[in-house]
Amino acid sequence: xxxxxxxxxxxxxxxxxxxxxxxxxxxxxxxxxxxxxxxxxxxxxxxxxxxxxxxxxxxxxxxxxxxxxxxxxxxxxxxxxxxxxxxxxxxxxxxxxxxxxxxxxxxxxxxxxxxxxxxxxxxxxxxxxxxxxxxxxxxxxxxxxxxxxxxxxxxxxxxxxxxxxxxxxxxxxxxxxxxxxxxxxxxxxxxxxxxxxxxxxxxxxxxxxxxxxxxxxxxxxxxxxxxxxxxxxxxxxxxxxxxxxxxxxx
Amino acid sequence: xxxxxxxxxxxxxxxxxxxxxxxxxxxxxxxxxxxxxxxxxxxxxxxxxxxxxxxxxxxxxxxxxxxxxxxxxxxxxxxxxxxxxxxxxxxxxxxxxxxxxxxxxxxxxxxxxxxxxxxxxxxxxxxxxxxxxxxxxxxxxxxxxxxxxxxxxxxxxxxxxxxxxxxxxxxxxxxxxxxxxxxxxxxxxxxxxxxxxxxxxxxxxxxxxxxxxxxxxxxxxxxxxxxxxxxxxxxxxxxxxxxxxxxxxxxxxxxxxxxxxxxxxxxxxxxxxxxxxxxxxxxxxxxxxxxxxxxxxxxxxxx
Numbered sequence: 402x403x404x405x406x407x408x409x410x411x412x413x414x415x416x417x418x419x420x421x422x423x424x425x426x427x428x429x430x431x432x433x434x435x436x437x438x439x440x441x442x443x444x445x446x447x448x449x450x451x452x453x454x455x456x457x458x459x460x461x462x463x464x465x466x467x468x469x470x471x472x473x474x475x476x477x478x479x480x481x482x483x484x485x486x487x488x489x490x491x492x493x494x495x496x497x498x499x500x501x502x503x504x505x506x507x508x509x510x511x512x513x514x515x516x517x518x519x520x521x522x523x524x525x526x527x528x529x530x531x532x533x534x535x536x537x538x539x540x541x542x543x544x545x546x547x548x549x550x551x552x553x554x555x556x557x558x559x560x561x562x563x564x565x566x567x568x569x570x571x572x573x574x575x576x577x578x579x580x581x582x583x584x585x586x587x588x589x590x591x592x593x594x595x596x597x598x599x600x601x602x603x604x605x606x607x608x609x610x611x612x613x614x615x616x617x618x619x620x621x622x623x624x625x626x627x628x629x630x631x632x633x634x635x636x637x638x639x640x641x642x643x644x645x646x647x648x649x650x651x
Numbered sequence: 652x653x654x655x656x657x658x659x660x661x662x663x664x665x666x667x668x669x670x671x672x673x674x675x676x677x678x679x680x681x682x683x684x685x686x687x688x689x690x691x692x693x694x695x696x697x698x699x700x701x702x703x704x705x706x707x708x709x710x711x712x713x714x715x716x717x718x719x720x721x722x723x724x725x726x727x728x729x730x731x732x733x734x735x736x737x738x739x740x741x742x743x744x745x746x747x748x749x750x751x752x753x754x755x756x757x758x759x760x761x762x763x764x765x766x767x768x769x770x771x772x773x774x775x776x777x778x779x780x781x782x783x784x785x786x787x788x789x790x791x792x793x794x795x796x797x798x799x800x801x802x803x804x805x806x807x808x809x810x811x812x813x814x815x816x817x818x819x820x821x822x823x824x825x826x827x828x829x830x831x832x833x834x835x836x837x838x839x840x841x842x843x844x845x846x847x848x849x850x851x852x853x854x855x856x857x858x859x860x861x862x863x864x865x866x867x868x869x870x871x872x873x874x875x876x877x878x879x880x881x882x883x884x885x886x887x888x889x890x891x892x893x894x895x896x897x898x899x900x901x902x903x904x905x906x907x908x909x910x911x912x913x914x915x916x917x918x919x920x921x922x923x924x925x926x927x928x929x930x931x932x933x934x935x936x937x938x939x940x941x942x943x944x945x946x947x948x949x950x951x952x953x954x
Contacts (some may be wrong), residue, residue, distance in 0.1 A: 438841050444777055444795040470841075483774075483819035484841040488795055491777035491818075506771035506778065516754040517768070523699055534751055535695040548750035549743075564689030565744060566751025 403428040404458030404499075404644060405451060407437065407489075414628035414636065415462045421641040427648070430454065434463035435471040438485045442492075449492040458644050459493055459500040462625065465509045499647040501640060502624055503605030514548060515621035518601075518609075522619070525600050527593060530618035535566040543569045551612065551623045571614045578611035578619075579626060581639050587632065589617050597622075607643060608636075653718045654679035655951045656705075658752070660686070660725035665933050669721055672944050678952070681710065681717065685724065688748060698758055719762035719951030723929070724749065762907065762953050769905030770928025774820040776844055779925060786900040788923035791914070793846040799836040802845055806833075809847045814873060816844040825874040848873075849914035849922045854887055856894070856911040857932050858901040859946035865889040866935040884938035893921050900926060907950050908932075 404427055408415035419429045430451060432440060443450045450456065467482035490509040493500050508517055522529060532546075533539070537559060544553035546568050557567050578588030583602035585594055594611065597619060601609055610626030611619050628636050655673060657666045661684050673680045683692060683705070696703035705712040753767035772779040777795050784790045794805045795818060806813055806828055813828040818841075828845055836843075853868040853875065868875050869883035893913075901909040910930025914922045932943040 441798050442796065442842055443798055443801050444842075445793065447781075472839075473841075480821060480823075481841040483821050484817060484843075487775035487818035487820075488777065488842050490775040491781070491795070494778055494781075506775065507768040510771045510774050511750075511753075511768075514750060516750065516757070519698065520754070520757050529699055531697070531699065533695065533697050534754070535693065536697075548747050548754070560689060563693050563695075565747045566688070566694060566755070567747075568751070 402457050403430050403451075403454045404460070404648075405429075405456050406431045406460045406462070407434050408460070408462045409433060412462050413630065414633055415460060417633050417637045418460060418640050421637045422644060425641060425645060427458070427644070428454075430456075435468055437469035437489065438481050439472050442488060444488060444492060447495050447497050449495060449498065456492065457497065457499060458648055459498055460640075461489065461493065461500065461502065461504075464512055464625070465490070465504065466512050499644060500605070501607045501643060502609075504624075505605070508624075513551075513624050515546075515551065515612075515623070516548060518606075518622035518624075521604065522597060522600060522622075527596055527600065528618070530570060530614045530616070530620045532568055532570045532620070534568050535563055536569065537562070538569055540571075542572050544572060546570050546573075546621065551621065570620050571616070573620055574613050574615050574617070576613070577623075577626070578613060579628070579632065579636070580606075580609045580611065581636055582607045582643050584639075586635060586639075588613065591617055593619065608640070652678065653716060654681045654712075655718050655948070656681045656683050656720040658683040658685065658720055658756075659723040660684070663723050663725060665931060666721070666723055668933055669944055669947065673948060676945075676948060678718075678948060681705070681712065683720075685748070685752065688752070694752075694755065696755055696758070698754070701758060701760070703755065703759075714760070717761060719764070719953065720756065720759060721764045721947065721951060722752075722756060722767075724752075762951050764907045764947060764950060765909075765928055766905055770909065770926065772904070773926065773928050776816065776818050776820075776925060782903075783900065783923050783926065786903065787896055788900070789921060791847040791849050791922050791924070793844055795842050795844050797836055797840050797842040799833050802828075802836055802843075803833055805845050811850050812848040813845045814848050816846060818842055818844055822876070824877045827873055846924075849916050851914055851916040854889075854913045854915055854921075855930075855935060856889060856897050856913065857930060857935065857941070857943050858897045858906070858909045858911065859943060860907055860950045861898050862946050863889060863894040863897050864932075864935070864941040864943050864946070865894075866939050866941060882934075884935050886939050886941070890921065904928065908947060 406419050422429050441452050469485040470478045470481040473481045538556050545556045546553050579586045580598040610623040612621045670680050692707040703714050756763050756767050780790050815826050815828045815832050817823050857864040865887050867885045867887040870878045872878040875882045897911045910927040912924040936943045
């Protein structure tokens with residue numbers, strides 16, 4: 402049995418979690434996402450194996466669309482990326498798998514897009530920062546938050562904005578909230594944000610970052626937050642405890 | 652009567668057929684050509700509070716003015732003329748615009764066939780097969796692997812042979828497994844699905860709302876989608892429990908329209924292979940007369 406951590410080389414948080422889990426006696430296999438296609442894997446009967454080792458825990462700290470196919474020729478890469486993504490998405494959703502963030506089919510396929518979480522929170526009655534799409538800006542303070550981005554830009558011209566259905570939002574705050582296992586470890590603790598942390602946790606999202614505007618209203622969610630060096634010890638201990646509790650229970 | 656919207660590429664045969672049928676049924680259609688968003692027509696919306704406006708030179712519709720939306724996105728669209736073709740911005744524009752439309756379609760309160768988030772597990776066949784089994788469908792035994800020894804062991808256990816399938820939603824040809832796949836895995840490969848082959852006949856069941864429309868597929872090829880010979884389609888019967896299971900699973904996935912592929916064994920056991928969230932129902936309807944499109948229009952009219 403082992404826990405797989407899919408992480409890029411410079412991800413100090415993932416590295417710290419791996420060390421924390423090893424300290425507690427859990428076997429950990431760290432894999433760079435670009436080499437996922439090179440791993441020997443098998444999946445059947447609710448069991449996922451990598452290099453012959455049964456995987457019970459997963460920390461996937463990478464984009465879900467790749468690249469995963471470093472060792473393959475150019476013309477095969479997009480196909481291999483899709484194939485590898487399909488296997489790891491299925492593995493993440495096994496009932497026997499403990500994953501810090503469990504991405505369902507929609508979340509996995511759309512990647513780290515904030516629209517999923519904005520709709521999810523609105524459906525659950527959470528008031529969010531006002532946002533308009535494809536409209537002309539109503540004030541000079543508005544900025545453009547592209548669907549595929551997590552930071553704002555200057556509002557595009559009128560025709561380009563209409564083509565892009567450009568999402569416009571008020572000025573964001575430089576401070577971002579950090580949600581870990583249903584709690585807020587960074588940023589404001591309004592009732593709305595507390596509710597957001599709980600709802601994300603209920604949907605299987607135990608590590609996320611919230612972009613808020615200058616009024617403290619939530620704009621968007623990022624599932625691959627940078628954990629600052631000063632926070633790593635605190636977040637790591639929560640995450641290690643999460644794996645221990647769930648793996649022991651399983 | 653309020654119109655319905657058809658969103659996608661106006662040259663898509665299924666959209667053209669629905670537009671033609673809508674005309675026969677006296678239903679007005681608003682065409683939303685994805686490539687012309689921002690030039691021929693405009694959309695603007697808010698998600699909180701919910702409101703939207705569709706505008707062109709000839710119409711203006713708000714969120715209460717339409718009955719429903721049928722969407723069929725084209726994977727090979729071009730950027731609008733506002734941006735130069737093949738410019739570095741093109742991919743970004745296509746991706747942003749498609750995502751914006753997906754967000755809108757997720758929010759629209761009228762019937763949408765289908766919501767963009769629905770049935771996404773089709774992009775991961777092992778995940779989908781697990782869900783189909785959980786829904787009570789019989790799924791042929793399978794394994795996902797890129798290990799030749801594991802593959803060899805599985806193939807040895809399949810008395811009727813096995814097929815090789817892709818794991819993702821991409822559509823390479825399904826082939827009978829043989830020594831070739833072992834050699835391919837030995838030389839290094841991404842994982843494949845090996846699935847026990849079921850001798851018998853092939854049936855496609857389209858689900859629209861609570862109705863199911865079965866059609867038998869007659870082809871000598873393992874994968875009729877790629878057959879060089881003409882594929883035949885014929886009316887067939889459907890056990891009620893299978894029909895109910897298909898409807899339940901489509902509803903679970905959030906799909907109003909879905910296509911289930913079955914192999915029916917010589918002992919009349921129904922094995923579900925997969926569920927398609929964007930099925931092309933046209934060849935089945937045109938060959939058999941099954942009123943699938945009419946059922947789609949009826950569902951759109953519920954808004």
